[in-house]
Amino acid sequence: MTWHKKSSTRPRPASNGMNLGMNEVRVRFPPSPTGYCHVGTARMAILNYLFARKHKGTIVFRSEDTDRERSKGEYEADIIDSLHWIGLDWDEFYRQSERTEIYSHELDRLVSEKSAYISEEESKKEPGKMLHVVRLKNPGTLITFTDLIRGDITFDTRELGDFVIARSLSEALYHFAVVVDDALMRITHVIRGDDHISNTPRQILIQEALGVERPLYAHYPLHLGSDRAKLSKRTGDVSVRSYREAGFLPQALLNYVATLGWTPPSGKEILSLGEMVQEFDISDVHKSGAVFDIEKLRWFNRQYLLQMPREEFEATAQVELEKYVAARKLLWDPEIGRKLAPIVHERISVWSDVGSLVTNGEFDYFFSDPTLVSAKIPEKGSGAGEARRHLTTLHDKLSAAEPEIFSLPERLKDAVWEYATHEGRGKVLWPLRYALSGKERSPDPFVIASVIGRDAALRRIDAAIAAL
């Protein structure tokens, strides 16, 4: 085992799977399908994934659907799909609803061994209805477990009393099902959010009653909403699918969520899944919760967008542009759309930004001639006469030049740059750019002209001259 830092004072709990000797590392993804896959679910899966793959271990996906009323197949499918989308996979799959006989069998055993008992009580949910719940006989001991992230944690289990482990002999509750499954599936490391810390002594008590081995625990802090409270539907516990629909890249979401609360030893920010696996050490996971910052996610996403192969970017940009341009009732032109890719490239962080851009009318002039306000044609501090003179000259120069110069912004620039520099670039270029775009802010006129082509460019310059 190698520490990448050394210290004699700070306790560094064993974090390396090798400590288990010959034992294979086995971890689990235990989502309960009571809602769509949210960022917290993804984080749970990522941390378990990194640890397992780092130690060449096995990952068990276990759908914890013991709550029949709240669990839905649709949610389970979404969780599986979302996790695959960000690049994760697993080796074994189980569904707790298909394992009820196993739990019943173990429940029977505990009752016959007298470490649990059946208690007839009135239902809390349905007053008047009598239930035969199963309660664990709590020996009331002090329990200390070692957490791979936070060190030793001690609880006095007397506070727990004889807690309920099953609603009836045939309906095991969460804690019981989890402990039975973890044992049967030979889970070696339980890596989960720290909202489970206080559940741990309860589960250890069940393990001891069952006579099974205790896995190693690692409780990482939950990430927080901007109010620093645990994420809920209210405070932005956003589903992975909503990020996907907003046009975030899976690698970006994966990278951001993984490094939210974990810093790799190299200090690198942009890492692939493979690099993260290599660098991962569970004890480097932070002990305090981090606030999820959408702005930083956007930055990560932009980095991945920038890395994307040109053809791939262009193809997706096409689809996005067409979608919004059509919605704006503008005439879609694939040729123009293709030329727009570089402009889109330097202006967006997320695909949905294309939507904002187009919807705000930022790109209208690429698809239809702008409506000009004559007072805005001349540069500020310059007059209509001067603007007309420059536009006329530019029109002459551009129409006289070879038509091919319209295929490249640089060539258009070459054609008029000397003139513009001599006359004052603002005085010449502002009217040109405004004539082409009808906007006070836009890409430079050479880029616009090369996108819309010779005919449209000359036509718009004429229109501006006429409007003056």
Place this chain on the structure above:
RNA sequence: GGCGCAUUCGUCUAGGGGCCUAGGACACUACCCUCUCACGGUAGGAACACGGGUUCAAAUCCCGUAUGCGUCACCA
């Protein structure tokens, strides 16, 4: 309230007794590039929760206080 966990720039963090005048990233601001916008480049503001110890020396070790969060189900 009991129990548990945590606390470094607005946010994510580096830090493991002298290397800290506390480093980086996001965001922000200014400047440069530039007709405008965007991109890019450079610079800047911005933090060790508080109080006691220990030590020649504390962001770092100890104790206390405060604050925040979690959890106390016949949910998971």
